[in-house]
Every structure is written in structure tokens, then in C-alpha cells.
Amino acid sequence: MNPIIKEARENYHRALLDSILTVDANGVASNADKSSRLSKEIAKGITDILLAFTQEKSLGQTSGRQFEEINMEFLRNTFPKLSNLRPGSWEIIKLGNNNRVKTSDFSQYEHLAYLSALTKANTELAAVLGNDYMVSPDVIIYRNLCSDEEINTPNPMVDNSVSLATDIRRSNGGKPILHASISAKWTIRSDRAQNSRTEALNLIRNRKGHLPHIVVVTAEPLPSRLASIAMGTGDIDCVYHFALYELIQAVKQAGAEDALEMLNVLISGKRLKDISDLPLDLSV
Secondary structure (H helix, E strand, O other): OOOHHHHHHHHHHHHHHOOOOOEOOOOOEOOOOOOOHHHHHHHHHHHHHOOOOEOOOOOHHHHHHHHHHHHHHHHHOOHHHHOOOOOOOEEEEEOOOOOOOOHHHOHHHOHHHHHHHHHHHOHHHHHHHOOOOOOOOOEEEEEOOEOHHHHOOOOOOOOOOOOOOOOOEHHHOOOOEEEEEEEEEOOOOOOOOOHHHHHHHHHHHOOOOOOOEEEEEEOOOOHHHHHHHHOOOOOOOEEEEOOHHHHHHHHHHHOOHHHHHHHHHHHHOOOEEEHHHHHHHHOO
16 A cells, blocks of 8 residues: 555646646647746656657646635545644635735734734725734645544543633634645746745734745746745745656756756755655654
8 A cells, every 4th residue: 555645646646647647749848938948848848758649738727726725625535634644624725816815814914914904994094004913825734623522532631711812612702723834836037936925924924823834836847947936034934846756857857957956955945845755844
């Protein structure tokens, strides 16, 4: 029997190969930058290792949305099965701007709904505060609240005289707790590289209470572009590559020593990991 995460990783790649990870008639992979020889070579190397079939490239917007969906399914197939490490009632959903669920629906950010209402009603206040405090991550994991019966099993822990402000207790009337924000970036281009950092900083600055995990998942083939978002600490927990093991092999095959050195720096510095590491990291 295959380990669950190993099998989920294989299914994850299969889903990508059946949809957005394609190779066009000119031999260019769909996650490659056509203007970069090295990007095309590494991306093609990864798809060759993953046994991609020749197909036409998907449209950019569609690729982004499908990448979010596939990452969400990967997490649904893995993270809840780690209940021995991280027990709880979990929900994993694709958020986006059109979802009825918003960041303000969670305990750490519920005050943002009030702030949004104030700025809509007062144009002067809106001009001062702006609206960049509202964040819509691509995929989120949140924890449902616990009943007193759950909390008091197997030992009596609370009654109506204590623990009246804790977020996890359903009887306190709070909202679910945001556990993780996952930004899914099919590629990282220079004009979009910092979007995930901006989202992360807003989540950090505007929270009340526990900070959720903040991560980026990407299929970007160029180590230099991965470094543009993975380098540094304080905002993003870590960047996860959709096929890191295959990326390493493809960079070696390309003979790109500088790119391989950069990749090693990111990996040894714990700034870049494989998608298979994500469920276990989220269990911490």
C-alpha cells in the first residue's frame, strides 16, 4: 500500500498533466517563459520527467484558477488524514473574490468587516485607510469551533465560570479560526512576484490573535524567480514547489550551475520545499 502523501502527490501531478501542465507544438511547456531559454529548458525537463503529453497551452487565467483547484484537492486528500498529529474539524476551500466566505468571517479578522463598513460610509476615512487590508487568499484552511462536550472529553476542563473569551470554544459565540492561507501561483513573473508578499503582510498586520500559516505554492521553473519570493523571512512561511525533486533533476540536466547553486541555497535555507512537505508542515 502506497503512503497517502506519496499517492496524493502522484495524483496531483496527474491532474496537472491532464489539464494545465502541457507542452505545445513547439516543445514549450505551459509553465515556461517563452522569452527565457533556461526557463523553457527547465520546464520542459520537468514535464519530460512527469511524462507530459504534447498538448496546446492553456489560457493564463484558466491555468491560474485550475492550479488553485488542484492544490485545494491535494490538501483535502492529505491534511485531514493527519488527525493524529493535528486533530480538529477542518474545512479546506478555494476562496477568491467571488466566494461568499471572506477573510472577515474568521475570528482573527472579523473586525475587518466593521472597518470595511466604516470606510464605505465615509469617503474621507476611506481615503486615509484605503482598502488593502482586505485579503482574499486563493485557498484557505480553517478550523471549526469546539463544543463544551468536546472540550470536556475525556477530562472536565471548563464550565460557565472560566475560559469565556477563548476563540476555540463555540459557546463563546465566536467565528471559525483561520489556520492557513495558501497563495497558488502557477508562475512567478516580475510584475506579479510581490502579490503574495503583500497579501502576507496584510494578514500579519491586520490580525487579532493567532497568525495563520502563510505559504505560496508555485510551478515556476526558474530558480532566480523562485528566489524573488522565497528569499527573506518574516512574511511568508515558505514557498512550496509543485515538483521540487523533478525541478532539481531538470536544472542538473540543463547544466545551469548558477541556477543549481541558487536552488541549493533556497533548499538548505528552508525557504523552498516540495508540495509533499506542505500537509505535514501545516500540521504544526
